[in-house]
Amino acid sequence: MTLETPTLTDIALDARHITRRYGAVVALADASLTLRRGEVMGLVGDNGAGKSTLLKVLSGAVVPDSGEISVDGEPVSFRRPADALQAGIETVYQDLALVDTMSAVQNVFLGRENLSTNPFLRALNVVNDRAMRSRAREVLAELQVGIQSVKEPVKGMSGGQRQCLAIARALLWGRRIVILDEPTAALGVRESKQVLDLIGRLRDHGVSVILVSHNMQQLVTVADRITVMRLGRSVATRDVADVTPEGIVGLITGAVPADVPTPEDTAAVVE
Ligand SMILES: Nc1ncnc2c1ncn2[C@@H]1O[C@H](COP(=O)(O)OP(=O)(O)OP(=O)(O)O)[C@@H](O)[C@H]1O
C-alpha cells in the first residue's frame, strides 16, 4: 500500500489565519481553508459565521486585516477583484450581474468581448459576434446548460438557467477556481439539481469549487469535503464520506465538538 501525501501542487488555493474586522464586529477571527485541485469544498456555518466575508476575501472584494493566501503554492495579495480574476478565481455572486436585455452570448462575454480578427475592425473595437456565439454555444453544450437560444435576451430565462449561465461564464474564461455563494438559495428543487449537476461537471473539467450552502442534503451530494465556520473561525474540516447531514449541523451549532474550540465553547466549559 502506498501512502499518498498531498504535494504542494495538489493544493489549488490555501488561505491561512485570515482575520477581518468591521469596527467592533469580528467577521473573521482566524479562518483557514484549503482547496484541493478539482474538488468541491462546501463551506457551512450559521448566519453571520463569516462565510460570505471569507469568500469576499478570496475574490478580492474585501481586503483582510491579516492572514496569507496562496494560489498554486504561490503567495498572492488581492487588493481588488481584478487581482483574484487574474489569479484564475471567478466568483458567482447571488445577484449574478447578468444584463437582462442582453443575450446569453453577450452575457458570457460581458466586458471581455472577442475582438474581431480583422485588424482594421479590431482597431474600431468591433466585436466578433459569430466567433463569440460559436464559442459560447460550445461551452454551454459542453456543460449541458439547456438554453434554447443563445441569442435571445436572458430576461425570459429561469433562475436555474441564469445561475448556470453565470457559472458557464467562469469555465469559458478558463478559471481554475470557482466560488459560489448560496447558488441554489432562490431555486426550486429541479433548478437546484440543474445547478448542482453543473457544479459536478465543473469538477470533471478539473475546476476547484468553493460552495456556500445552508442545504446539508445538497452539500453531501455534491461536495468532497466540508469546512465548518463558527463565529469567524474555521473550526472543522471533514471528508463528506465521514459525516452525515446531522453531524454537520452538530458541528455548526456546537453540539458536536469541533477541532478548534470557539470562545463560546470555552465559556461553556468555564461555567
Ligand atoms: N460590510 C460589513 N459591515 C459591517 N459588518 C459586516 C459587513 N459584512 C459582514 N459583516 C458582519 O460580519 C459577520 C459575518 O458576516 P457574513 O456575511 O460573512 O456571514 P455569513 O456566514 O455569510 O452569514 P449568512 O449565512 O447569513 O450569509 C456578521 O456579523 C456581519 O454582520
Ligand SMILES: [Mg+2]
Ligand atoms: Mg453569507
